[in-house]
Amino acid sequence: xxxxxxxxxxxxxxxxxxxxxxxxxxxxxxxxxxxDVALAHAGGLATCKVLTNYSEPETAILEGIAIAAAQAAVPxxxxxxxxxxxxxxTNALIQRRGAKVAFITTQGFRDVIEMRxxxxxEQYDLNLTLxxxxxPRQDRLTLxxxxxxxxxxxxxxxxxxxxxxxxxxxxxxxxxxxxGLMHSYANNTHELQMADALRAAAPDLSISVSSVISPQMxxxxxxNTVIANAYVQPQVARYLGRxxxxxxxxxxxxxxxxxxxxxxxxxxxxxxxxPVRLLESGxxxxxxxxxxxxxxxxxDQALSFDMGGTTAKICLIEGGRPKTANTFEVARTxxxxxxxxxxxxxxxxxxxxxxxxxxxxxxxxxxGRIQVGPQSAGSEPGPACYGQGGTAPTVTDANxxxxxxxxxxxxxxxxPLVLAAAxxxxxxxxxxxxxxxxxxxxxxxxxxxxxxxxxxxxxxxxENGRDIERFTMIAFGGGxxxxxxxxxxxxxxxxxxxxxxxxxxxxxxFLKAPFSYEAxxxxxxxxxxxxxxxxxxxxxxxxxxxxxxxxxGADAAPTSTRLTAYMRYSGQGWEIPVPLEFATFTDTDAAMxxxxxxxxxxxxxxxxxxxxxxxxxxxxxxxxSDVPPPAPVTRxxxxxxxxxxxxxxxxxxxxxxxxxxxxxxxxxxxxxxxIDGPAVIVEDETTTIxxxxxxxxxxxxxxxxxxxxxxxx
Numbered sequence: 001x002x003x004x005x006x007x008x009x010x011x012x013x014x015x016x017x018x019x020x021x022x023x024x025x026x027x028x029x030x031x032x033x034x035x036d037v038a039l040a041h042a043g044g045l046a047t048c049k050v051l052t053n054y055s056e057p058e059t060a061i062l063e064g065i066a067i068a069a070a071q072a073a074v075p076x077x078x079x080x081x082x083x084x085x086x087x088x089x090t091n092a093l094i095q096r097r098g099a100k101v102a103f104i105t106t107q108g109f110r111d112v113i114e115m116r117x118x119x120x121x122e123q124y125d126l127n128l129t130l131x132x133x134x135x136p137r138q139d140r141l142t143l144x145x146x147x148x149x150x151x152x153x154x155x156x157x158x159x160x161x162x163x164x165x166x167x168x169x170x171x172x173x174x175x176x177x178x179x180g181l182m183h184s185y186a187n188n189t190h191e192l193q194m195a196d197a198l199r200a201a202a203p204d205l206s207i208s209v210s211s212v213i214s215p216q217m218x219x220x221x222x223x224n225t226v227i228a229n230a231y232v233q234p235q236v237a238r239y240l241g242r243x244x245x246x247x248x249x250x251x252x253x254x255x256x257x258x259x260x261x262x263x264x265x266x267x268x269x270x271x272x273x274x275p276v277r278l279l280e281s282g283x284x285x286x287x288x289x290x291x292x293x294x295x296x297x298x299x300d301q302a303l304s305f306d307m308g309g310t311t312a313k314i315c316l317i318e319g320g321r322p323k324t325a326n327t328f329e330v331a332r333t334x335x336x337x338x339x340x341x342x343x344x345x346x347x348x349x350x351x352x353x354x355x356x357x358x359x360x361x362x363x364x365x366x367x368g369r370i371q372v373g374p375q376s377a378g379s380e381p382g383p384a385c386y387g388q389g390g391t392a393p394t395v396t397d398a399n400x401x402x403x404x405x406x407x408x409x410x411x412x413x414x415x416p417l418v419l420a421a422a423x424x425x426x427x428x429x430x431x432x433x434x435x436x437x438x439x440x441x442x443x444x445x446x447x448x449x450x451x452x453x454x455x456x457x458x459x460x461x462x463e464n465g466r467d468i469e470r471f472t473m474i475a476f477g478g479g480x481x482x483x484x485x486x487x488x489x490x491x492x493x494x495x496x497x498x499x500x501x502x503x504x505x506x507x508x509x510f511l512k513a514p515f516s517y518e519a520x521x522x523x524x525x526x527x528x529x530x531x532x533x534x535x536x537x538x539x540x541x542x543x544x545x546x547x548x549x550x551x552x553g554a555d556a557a558p559t560s561t562r563l564t565a566y567m568r569y570s571g572q573g574w575e576i577p578v579p580l581e582f583a584t585f586t587d588t589d590a591a592m593x594x595x596x597x598x599x600x601x602x603x604x605x606x607x608x609x610x611x612x613x614x615x616x617x618x619x620x621x622x623x624x625s626d627v628p629p630p631a632p633v634t635r636x637x638x639x640x641x642x643x644x645x646x647x648x649x650x651x652x653x654x655x656x657x658x659x660x661x662x663x664x665x666x667x668x669x670x671x672x673x674x675i676d677g678p679a680v681i682v683e684d685e686t687t688t689i690x691x692x693x694x695x696x697x698x699x700x701x702x703x704x705x706x707x708x709x710x711x712x713x
Contacts, residue, residue: 024074025081027510028061029259029282032087033309033359033379034478036504037064039072039079040511046072047504049411049478049685051379057088058243062250077251083510085259085281088239089232093134093279093330093342098231099175099206103135104165104194105223106182110140113223121339131342134227135178141168143181143194149524151187162194166201176206178230180223185215185522206233213274214345216618217522221327221345228330228344229276236275240268257515259285262347263322264516264624267552276346279330282506283313284349287322289509290474293499295320296630296701302497303457303471304351305487306505307479309359309396310376314457315351316464317474323464325350325577326520326566326620347518347620352460356453358396358479359383362426362445364433370444372452384425387418393429395479397422398445401438403650403658404482404680404689412684439651447653450483454490465604472497476505481688485677485706486653489693493708496694500666500702503685515557516624517549526570527614530590539563539582539621546623557625564620567597570613576600582621633701639674652678652692659692669698676709 027038030052037048046068053060061084069076092098105112113133122128133140143165146155169177177198184191188211195209210226244256258271261280271278283306290304294317302317316323328348329341355373359382365371372395377383381390385397385407399405400422407417423438430441461468469492475484476499484496501508519542525531543561550559563582566575578597583589593616598608644662652659659678666683669675674697677690681704690696694706 024079025083025511026065026068026079027083027085027285027507028064029085029285029504029506029510030057030060030087031282031308031310031506032376033357033382035060035064036507037061037068038501038504038507038511039065039068039074041072041074041078043072045501045508046074047501047507047685049504051382054378054380057086058239058246061243062246065252066250075251077253079252080254082247082252082254082256083259083265083513084243084256085285085506085510086239086278087282088236089228089275089278090280090330092232092235093228096132096134097235098134099234100173101135101139101227101230102169102172102174102177103140103223103227103230104177104179104181105140105142106146107142107144109182109219110137110142112219113140113227117220117343119339131340134224134231134342139172139174141165143190145181145190147181147183147187147190149183149186151183153187153189157190157193162197165194166197169198169205170202174205175234176208176230178208178210178223178226180210180219180226182219184209184211185217185222188212188215206230206237208233213276214520215522216326216345216520217524218345221343224342225276225344225346228342229274232275233272236278237272240272244268259510259513260347260516261328261349262324262516262518262622263288263349263513264622265510265513266515266517266549270517270549270552276344279328279344279346280348280351283315283351283353284322285506285509285513286313286476287315287317287349287351287509288513289476289499289505290315291317291320291322292509292512292630293474293497293701293703294472296633297497297635297699297703298632299472299474299497301466301471303461303468303473303493305453305457305473305475305480305484306477307453307475307483308357308477309479310355310357310378311353312356312453312456312477312479313351313353314453314460315349316461316466316471322349322351324348326618345520347520347622352456354452354456356395356449358394358399360395360449361392362394362398362430362448363392364430368434370430370434370441370448372445372448383422385417385419385422386415387421390421391425391428393422393425393441393445395445395449397425398442399482401426401442402446403648405687406648406682409682443651443653446483446486450486450490450653453483454487457487457491465606469493474499476502478503478686481681481686483689485689485691485694488706488708489654489691495708496706497699498688498704498706501685502688503683512627514624514627515550516622517546518620518622519543519546520621521619522617523619525616527590527594527616530587530593532585532587532589535585535619538619542619542621543582543623546621550623550625559623559625562622562624564622565593565597565616566618566620567593567614567616569609570615575617576604577620631701633699635705636672636697636699637705637707639672639697642668642673642675644675644679648680650678650680650689654691654693661690666704669696669704671698671700673698
């Protein structure tokens, strides 16, 4: 299933992350169904997909690396760097398999995490199920202390009370402690006093401090974040320790780095201290992968579409950079329902995620309609067609029945698909109750998935004040090339790019990521009272913090700094991000910052508001190692038609009919080679379905451009 690909030589490491050149680098992404591996070496890139091992995820990593190394004829001992993204943190929070945590907070605020924001995400659901707090009430402990919003001490912390709290913690047999006191983002003296006392009494105890993990305004997300960090910290430390030991056992002694949710690399040590930063590490790698191709091809507005075995992720990329945010919602009780989860404040690549993967299970709801997801068959047992005991119909089963997958060559032939099992699953669970044929039921499944993804993309772009028809889609992941053309038809998108190695895009993206760290600070100011001295002091401290973390991985690499102020009109409840140039501010710069705020506000909402003051609540500063831009690629919009290797039939959703399609290998789609849809382009890790409305053209960088034919509906 793995093979070296000399056509992907641009992924060979060139010391571009500012560290000593590692001639062999490996990116590993653990997903809900597959573990993806991309190994860059002197001859190109070897890629591999293996089924995820839920009980021992490191086992699948070692298996995948061994396969890729063997195919590339590279000894394991030559691997100089491993870059890893994992769903371990997210899964631990969702499944509630973490440490026994004590939460220490200010007296009177122990129930903040249970009261939440008091918003109802399902307004008319009388049986609304809210997330259960990570820490039970009896383990939420309080200190009689208080700071105000400016960091002034209102109630000093009594040393005797600190000693009593230490005794309570030691008697409670806790695995970890989270400390989150009111307004500690403005003055963390009391938090540090409590943490120092605990470390002195119990050096091996995992301790997370909110002013370190998330020093931002708003106690709910700050408390949630520090609790989530403490909850997963012991588990992450054990897992990474096992992974490094097992890599060493097979001769891989190079350093291991982690992909963080904001789209950069951090050291294992930083990941152990702040594992909450790993929440969206895999999808972030995919966004980096898509952004690299957007920069190379001069695509100013790109829609990253990453569809794997469990979920689909959609991200906006503008100016060659993924859109980012400083909050993220995890462990939703109504999966994929905004507002039903736990909001944490950690830097993330902003994306919309829905339960639309190859393993997503299809069912019939109480109104007799086909629904898909959010439940997934995952890798254990997997879709029915995997022949591993699964009986529920999935998206992969539906695609197989519609002729979009070759049962003998799925995953390069390593996973033969059982057509009879897929037929039985769809017929029993869907076709029979609906009194439809199996093909009709299968079409209903794929059409529902495509419409769900299209709707999510529409909403996401509208919420960001953008017109989706102006975007170019960049599709990757094992499932995205199967669905990209139909999604493009629904969204009115003309151009779609399928990059090389699309089936393992996130793992390849890890190899393209810079070392980076985002430091944040809550510092409330009204622009009318702009205090440049206080701002400059805070920003210098943030840059020093971020630079120190980046230097731990990138040595003396040149770096760049990005600054964002989170701002709002007075009286508003939420802020918008406002990018600014990092500089030494003066008091007269308030006018420039106001202008930047109004420009961004107008982009999002179409207008500004007269007569209201403007406030800054939080600051974010990112230091990243410089990554040279990719070589520019000139888009080819025409070429020479090539002959098909063979023909086969698949169901074209736009025509509502089976069509006779040309089939070619991805290797045949070299520069300037073209094939008109309907067509099927096959490779080991995925299959690209070119519907009748599109044609495919090979590009200079090995990608495919799927462009809508003139006059196509």
